Amino acid sequence: MVITTSHGGRLPLAAGAPGLALALLIALPVPASAVDWLAVPSLRLRESYTDNALLAPPGQAQSDFITEIAPAIGLIGTGPRLQVHLDATWRQFRYQHRPASDRQELQASANAELLKDWFHLDSAASISEHSISPFGAQVINGLPPPQNASTVRTVTISPYLRHRFSSLGTAELRYTRNAVSSGGGLLSMHSDEVQLLLNGAPRGAGWSWNASYDARRTQDSKLAPQRTERSSVGLRYPFNSRWSATASAGQEKEGYADSSSSGKDPQGRFWSLGGVWTPSPRTSVAFSTGRRFFGKTYSLDAAFRQRHASWSAQYSEDITTMPAQFLRLGNQDAASLLDQLWTGLVPDARERRLRIDAFLLYAGGLGSQGAINYFSHRYFLQKQLTLSMARATPKSTLVFGLNAVDRTAQTNSGINSGLLPDLDFGSEERTRQVGSNLGWTWQASPRNSVSANAGYSTIRSLSVPRRDNNFTLTSAVSRTIKPKMTASIELRHTQHSSTRGGAFRENGVSATLTMQF
Template sequence: MAITTSRRGSLPLLPLLSLLLPVPASAIDWLAKPSLRLRESYTDNALRAPPGKAQSDFITEIAPAIALIGTGPRLRVHLDYSWHKYLSGQRADTDNHELQASADAELVKDWFFIDANASVSRRNISPFGPQLIDDLPDTDNASTVRTMGISPYLRHRFRGLATAELRYTRNTVDSGGDLLSVHSDEMELLLSGEPRGTGWTWNASHDVRRTQDSKLAPVRMQRSSVGLRYPFSSKWSATASGGMEKEGYISASGKAPEGRFWSLGGVWTPSPRTSVAFSTGKRFFGTTYSLDATFLQRHTNWQLNYSENITTMPTQFSRLGNRDAGQLLDQLWRGIFPNARDRRLRIDAFLRYANSLGPERGAINYFSHRYFLQKQLKLTMARATAKSTMIAGITAVDRTAQTASGIDSGLLPGVEFGSEDRTRQIGGNVGWSWQASSRTSVNINAGYASVRSLSVPRRDNNITLTAGYTRILQPNMTASIDVRHTRHASNRGGDYRENGVSATLTMQF
């Protein structure tokens, strides 16, 4: 049963939401959906042991959860929280929390805004070795990561001149122990000029960020840039940008990570549903390229992205997962599910199933205190009709460490020293759901992830195949049966195969 309320003013919910108070006095609709999931699973390899040492086990999972959506003219809230208790015969009983929450509010009309987000999730400590499986208790290669961010900002449009934004952002990433604890404070000034003459526009920015890692000295990043966009026609525009940057970390090569940068590119928009933006340029680490393309059709949407940037693993942990896939599904489902809140709940449910049993969508992020040059190519496709939905993604990521590896020796004692100096990952994931009738549906998911070290001869492959059948027993009660096959192979040993079957009963209140 969905609990829907309409209330004037603010509603204290969680510490995260309290950051947004006082909420403007305007109508806010709240939709709360508490639920309980009971699952009984059988696995023939509970500990993900090599052949000949596998041990079977029955695992009971109890998972109460709540989904919360708040919508108003000047406030949006989304929260998806669950607690999982695992009762196992082969290992000690365990529990974990899963949270995805975000909120944004306009506190002073046209002037003062605030964004906030928080997450709690299980993550792989290393890209090598046993990987996470949703139904099974954690291995020694997994830990819980908590992230939180808050970003108040001032934004105002000065007619005829520019739109100005001054934003402060505080981000924290914590593993709950000594493995990882990082926080950053960032101040950014953005200026976006009003169109001039034939429609050309300009922009400028100045960004300063201070990062404190519990294992490292503070790092200060500074970046300033200006950009221009000139339209040649209704379909083509040219872009240019340039500036100065200083990353602040101590490079392993001894060369300071700073200097001037520039880029030249273009934007092609042949129709309102198709756009392609591309550029090339120079930064302190070499020639750079970027691509951002979107192609929207009636039932199928595509996104293709390529980027090159300096990043860290805590930064990757802080990014909202499945944003691209969620946006594509939202666009496709607007005609099928016109109610925005109902559509959001359905998107969350689909992506949760599509990701829960397969390899991590996109790049495998892992624990590290190092800075990396990351080159990433990502293709995402979403197809949705009244009867079926499919999400497919392919990701290729090349990461080259920019700082020394010694700082990570305590994080990954079981991994060969230097194996993460340079890694290359290729992954793919396909999730498909078919509505066989008004009460039954079939779900299939396939995932593949390959992680290769280019600094030492190591390569790990992960494959997961799942299939499930779901039936609505009552309006607020659903039963499902799922089967799973997982396989892990490495040229350094530790291979395993695992098969599982689970029966799940989900009740909504």
Template sequence: MAITISRRAPRSVPLLLSLLLPAPAGAVDWLVVPSLRLRESYTDNAVLAPQAQARSDFITEIAPALALIGSGPRLQVHLDYSWRKFHYLHRPDTDTHQLQASTEAELVKDWLHVEARAGVSRQNVSPFGPQIIDGLPGSGNESTVRTTMLSPYLRHRFRALGTAELRYTRSTVASGGDLLAMHSDEVQMLLSGEPHGNGWSWNASYDRRNTQNSKLAPERMERSSVGLRYPFSSKWAATASAGTEKEGYASSTGKAPQGRFWSVGGVWTPSPRTSVAFSTGRRFFGQTYSLDAHFLQRHTNWSLNYSENITTMPAQYLRLGNADAANLLDQLWRGIFPNAMQRRLRIDAFLRYANGLGPELGAINYFSNRYFLQKQLSLTAARATAKSTVIVAVNAVDRTAQTASGIDSGLLPGVEFGSEDRTRQVGSNVGWSWQASSRTSVNVNAGYASVRSLSAPRRDNNVTVTAGLSRTLQPKMTASIDLRRTQHSSTRGGGYRENGVSATLNMQF
């Protein structure tokens, strides 16, 4: 059962956490939900092979899990962990771990804070070829990725002057077989001034990051900037920024990854529920554009974003998964599920189903030690009522490598050399949940992802459709049955189809 714990609670897991953070944890409410999932599945193509080599299999899954949420004025904790044991009729048994954990704490009021995250997940090694399907054995194109981030920082508001922040961040990314092994140390200094006169404000920052990669020489990034915001009215404001940057990697494009940059733009906020921020500028790689728009109605929430930036795959793994979709649902479900902790559990469960059986809600990430210029357009929309929830995600991502392909030759032996010099992805995902009655719900998910190499003649397409019926047997016990259809095609051959059916029993304790 769900366990809610206040400051007078008996000793338990939350109390152990409070010993680690004694100052902010005293007034924290805890929700602890242990659970167990039992699932029996059948697939007609367990190894995701072409139809002539397809082999069927029965899969038994045992998955104990723990969800933990802590909420207080000075401490926020979220943990979603599961261990999954798979027993196959015709293959050796396997197991996997999945973890998403984060915490934010204010240790010394108005001064000392700490933020931390950790994750364990299965990830595609290559964007081409078979992709991960929840519940199926490994296809040879996947590995486990572990990420950690620890960031203590000092932040204080100086009255009539502004806010100052000094932050240190330690990040690590590692994978099975040492395919990826990276850690970085970053120091950031941020200053933001109080509004003056008619509301104009300023900000300044300095950022330095040292990165150690097992496959590369040490790299150092430095960036400094200043910015201004000038409001023309209660709805419109102009923005501008300028600075210098040095990425520190050895570029293969002929352009040094350093120089001055600038941007100008504006912010439109016609109401508290609508905001649009846009800008254009120039960096060492050329003209840049950005867009960040949000629109909230009673039952509908939209988010539209466009960005251009230099990034790496380890940096993408360190981002919080499906954070945009989770924020949209959180805003919409506040009236339906007033309890914030119970609402978070429902969001996790909904996104786990929407993302676990189809293409990712975001871009397909893959193993690489290269730097990329990434241009990404994403649209996420959610509609929620008391009986129905729909979430739609559309992504278009263009990645152009900025460093030589030779450093990835050992990662992708089955992929044509240089095929990832430039890739373009287009993907979409639609998830729908309908509460047919007080005890019965219907869930449908459809995902499409296309990955195209613009440097080699190759294009892969992935389509997954699932449909399921869930029935509450007891207050803490739910049974469901799900059908799945997956299809993969490629201009290089190796296409396959997979059909599966599963029966699941979920129990909370």
């Protein structure tokens, strides 16, 4: 059954440790304005056959039958001062030739305004499988996780004060606590961050300004505590209704010691100059160039929306870590594009969010998270280009994502030696990966649909001679047997190749029955 309620106070929710922050947020005494809840419990039963269960090289492949039992719940809460989204699944696997296993999956977020125009609280949690190394066999949905994989849990909780002062502008003071951990203790990181943000737009002047200060303390299980500080001021000046100029400058200090012989903490002044072009309400392009302590920088954020299609492009350069990448919620770009396009097709926001979740679960890996995020305690200079496109009509949906990422290590590789003894961490000194996904679904009739997904990625080490390629192709036919019960048959082909050996192929077929209650 689909549970729909209107609630003005507390909604109890059972959650595991990674979802504790979200559960606490939901349990807070949200003001009495009505909150509409939509809870959709479901059960997925799947029987699969694979000709290479362990992703072994040719001549060593072993087939297996896999039975999957996966109870799940989708929860959407919408109100003027509370937004909640939760998608949780417990997957149990039974194999014919190896021990049983289980896996938890969670994507959850919540935003609450606890004191009108003053006190807010954001929270998020996730559980997902990730690759330990970007090279070798990667995680494949429905198969036993390879040796090169482990479960990653993330939690974020962020209370903040925000208020608009009529004469000054908007002021925000935010505290953020992040935590990332993995099975076997391979990754364990937490950080505490304080941010002060000021924004203003003097009346009648036509221009706006901003200022910020950010201080973060990070504790990694393999590193000494590190402190990062950044302060900046910015200005935006409109020339006309379409063009605006932007400028910013500031000072930053990173908390890590670089891998050069000096071993000093990177720091210095930075600046940027750019512009914003908005020729119509449906089109915007923001771009900038500048300089930071590691060299010249460039950025781009463009969006274009048509009646049945939306496009977006982003380019960024920044110092980051793998735990920081794990904290980003997946598929944000693709979900945002689909939400814009499906507003007319699915007017109810809660139903639309559940439909988007179901589509992206099948399409897999689209949007900004198309890059392979792997385990590392190192700091990286990351240059990332993302292109996303979504096209939706009453009968079909097409989503395309292209992601290119260049990562250059800023710290020494020795701190990664405890992850896996046989990994060549020198191959991660500098990596370049390009990945693309194409997901399509067609509603052939009110009860029948056809879906297909193709994904390709290549990752190359620029420090040692190694290149790995991954390709996956899936197709499925689904039929609604009766309301809230769907049956589907899916075919899958997976292929992996590498200049270091370990190539494999895998083919699978599965039959799935999904029931909502």
